[in-house]
Amino acid sequence: MKRLYLLAFSLMLFSVGCSTARQVARQVGVGAQVPEGATMLFDGSRAMLDEKWIYWEGPRFASALPIKWQIVDDPADAGSVVMTSDPAAAGGQYGAADIVTKEKFRDFRLHIEFLIADEGGNSGVYLQNRYEIQVLDGDSTDHGMAAVINEAAAPYYPYHGVGRWNAYDIVFRAARFDNGQRTEQALLTLYFNGVKAHTNQPIQQVWGGPNSGLDGGNDEGRGITDQPGGLKLQAEGHDVRYRNIWIQTLDLKDPETDF
Numbered sequence: 001m002k003r004l005y006l007l008a009f010s011l012m013l014f015s016v017g018c019s020t021a022r023q024v025a026r027q028v029g030v031g032a033q034v035p036e037g038a039t040m041l042f043d044g045s046r047a048m049l050d051e052k053w054i055y056w057e058g059p060r061f062a063s064a065l066p067i068k069w070q071i072v073d074d075p076a077d078a079g080s081v082v083m084t085s086d087p088a089a090a091g092g093q094y095g096a097a098d099i100v101t102k103e104k105f106r107d108f109r110l111h112i113e114f115l116i117a118d119e120g121g122n123s124g125v126y127l128q129n130r131y132e133i134q135v136l137d138g139d140s141t142d143h144g145m146a147a148v149i150n151e152a153a154a155p156y157y158p159y160h161g162v163g164r165w166n167a168y169d170i171v172f173r174a175a176r177f178d179n180g181q182r183t184e185q186a187l188l189t190l191y192f193n194g195v196k197a198h199t200n201q202p203i204q205q206v207w208g209g210p211n212s213g214l215d216g217g218n219d220e221g222r223g224i225t226d227q228p229g230g231l232k233l234q235a236e237g238h239d240v241r242y243r244n245i246w247i248q249t250l251d252l253k254d255p256e257t258d259f
Helices: 002-026 046-052
Strands: 039-042 053-055 070-073 080-083 099-101 107-116 122-127 131-136 165-173 176-178 181-184 186-192 195-203 240-250
Antiparallel strands (some): 053 099, 186 195
C-alpha cells in the first residue's frame, strides 16, 4: 500500500511539473497572451498606433505626423499589423522615422512579435529608446538577429525565417544611479521564439550615435542617464511587420531578470 501511495504521489508531482512547464511555455513565443496587469501597446489597429505611439524626433528626424507607417493585412495569419514603411527612412536612414511609445518605462516585461518580409530585412527594438535588440535577417553576429547590439550575439537557430512570425520576450531592469552616477548597468533576459538567448545580460552603452536614441550622443553612448524611455521601433527602409506588442511594468529591486 505504501509503495502504491508513493507511486501515486510521484505521478501527481510529474503531472504538476508538466502542467507548470506548459503554463510557462504559453507565456513566451509567438501568440503569447497578454497577462493580467499588462498593457497592450499594439493590437493591429490604426487607432492604437495613433493613441500610444509617436515619432521619435531625434537629430535625423525627417517625417511628420500622422505616423506614415502603414496598417496592412497580416501576411501569414488573420488580422492586421503595422509595417515599417515610412518613406523618410528609405536607404537605411534609421532615426528619420522611428516610432516610440508615448509612455516611458524603467523595469518591465515585454512581448513583441515581428515578421521580416524580405531577405536582409532590418529593423530594431529599442528598450528605453536606448538599447537596441537587433532585428536583422541573415546575421548571427553580435550585430545580428536577437543580439544586444554590438555586445552579445544570440543563437540564430530559433529564427523562423523570412515571411514567418517571430517573438522576443524580455525582462528588463533599468540601470541604477546614485547622485547621478551609474552604479549598476541595465540587465535583461531574453527569449527568442521560446528559446532563452540571453540571461542577466548587462548592457554597457548606447550604440549608434545620437540618431539611435536617448543618450546616444552622450560621451559616445557611455553617458547613460536615469531618464526613463519609451519602447522604440526602428524604420530603416525595409519591410518589417510588427504585431501583438504588450508590456508589464515591474519594480525589480535586485539585479535579477531571469524568468
